[in-house]
Amino acid sequence: MVGSLLLLGPQRPSQNLSEALGTVPGDGPVVLITAGWRHDEGEVESLQRVAGSSALHLPIYRWFDELMTSQPALANAWRLRQAKVLELKALHRLRLLPAIDALRQMMDRVSAGSEIARPQFQWSLDHLRELDQQLLDHAAVISRQHPEVLRPWEHPAVAAIHQRVAEAFAGSRAILVAGGHVAVLRNRLEFFGLRPLLHQAVARGTSVIAWSAGAMCLTDRIVLFYDDPPDGAGHPELLDRGFEMADSVVLLPHCRERLTLSDRRRVSLLATRFAPDACLGLENGAWLVRNGDRWLNRGPPGSAVWLWPDGDVRPLARPLEGPA
């Protein structure tokens, strides 16, 4: 039996984790991953109250820090690669901003009825999507250029932890992945080889419950977003590929706070850019479950919303029908 994948919205101010966990069959222990909380990773008392006293916490943020101290060669190799990725992001942003500005202007011209602007809009959109793809491809190239940290969990010092995680997953009923700092979380999961372990666990019948940044990490593409930052234009940008467990969606936790949903142009641009994936906003109470090739929201109406390419924002309360 294949395990379930439950994607939840933010767990504040009220949590629906206990309710979601209650639907997961089996009596094995629950595994907790809170690396996205960074320095606060170990403060899992409230989570353990929900998950049960037998819940096993995997402090992978701390383990990573310890390895970076005890394994200087590995740490150097990792940092070198990360520095290149950061440089790539900075350079990519230089190309991304004018591309988005151009696309917005084309969008305005199309809205104003310009026939000439229509193909220009499409080409601008294609260009933007190409830039997104180039970022992911180039990041993959950089990873391959650093074979010593391409599969860090095979490093002797990391392999023992990888094995420990695999054993924890093996007998578990559910794996909980909390939100927080999405880049830190994704990187730590990747470092310890949790991507294949999570896939294997689900295939064996273990359920994965993830919320906010945790849920974002399980999708195909992780999109960073904030429409009104103190500095800059607030254009969404890709962080990286996710773990490809939840396909066809881009997840946007706290979307009402972080996105100007009343701005149809921004909504349209975001949804169009990442189509055919559905851009789904997750608020407190959201609870996405997979039903065949569709996502359903078992949470209260409006707790999950769907951003449509036409600029509409609609509650996700019924099976997805896929944007046009």
Added chain:
Amino acid sequence: MKRIHDLRARCEASPARAVDEIRAFIATNSFPLFDGDTAIFFFWDERPFESVSLMNWVFGLESRQSFIPLGSTAAWYLPLELPHRARVEYKLELVRLGQRLWIRDPLNLHRAFDPFGSNSVVTMPGYAPPLWVSADAVTRPGSLVTLTVKSAVYGEGREVTVYRPSEYKPHKKYPLLICHDGRDYIRFANMIPVLDNLIQRHEVAPLLVAFTSGVDRNREYGANPKQPVFLVDELLPTMKAEYRILDGADNVGLMGASFGGVSSLYAAWARPGVFGKLLLQSGSFVHTDIGRHDRGPLFDPVVEFVNQLRSDPARIQARLFMSCGTFESLIWFNRSLRALLQDHGLDIRFVESQDGHNWIAWRDRLRDGLTSLFPGHLWMYYD
């Protein structure tokens, strides 16, 4: 202006009904009225007045703007063109039987408070109070504790209010920001909810803020050599003894408005390498190129300091955020100092606002300043 002209026409057409017309006009409008970029102030009282004026502190605008009588009625009006997004604090001056009386605008309920009382406020289209200045039920509040700093330089204990973010843990290290005029920043600039909101949104990194207040404020903050001693040798060690502060000057900031800005810059200049971040709002950075200044003796040490600083600006080892209102005479000094410091390679973000020398203006720029100096992981956090 059409509404004013129509009212005048109705009053002139039927003088016996003028009072009723004016009462109805007041009852059916909110004031000031707006006509494009013009705010139209209105005043009426059953008693006759010799003159009515709007008193303001906008640099570049006559501080006394005279109202115009509405025909032969006891009503007055004043059209005043103001910039888009402008926010102006004012009072009305009434003259009756040769006596001058300053009051808040009775037809405008908007008020701004400061240590001296309150003023009426007009905000032009385009201005709205930021969403992050008010406390709400969802945001997790930080906590405030009071400690006393034994000050040898001031010969007494000085109370400091310490803000700890909601996530505060004694074992964790945090950046520290020391805030001049702390009581006023808390009371008049809503600084506690501002911190709570910006930290919860991850726009600002969780940090400790030590709110300190002067006793003989203007003398202590006016480039007084005692104040850097208090800050560096007394307050900072006390904070470090009580709390875990992140290492390095880059994690210690100093802020203030007006003379508080002077004191912040002066401390960074007098004790270079201690404060790596400066948040300076409407700093009273008066200086001279030749001759004497005309700001009074309180400014003597300030002018002397700023003139010295201008000859050796590289002594400042800090990243700066500066803000100033375009309605302040200080805007010229701030612009000038900014250019000078930038020319000497200092990292500065400078923000101007259509506002004056007041606490709401300083409140409204806190997001710019705090996010610039202590940025959070805004793009990365999805709790």
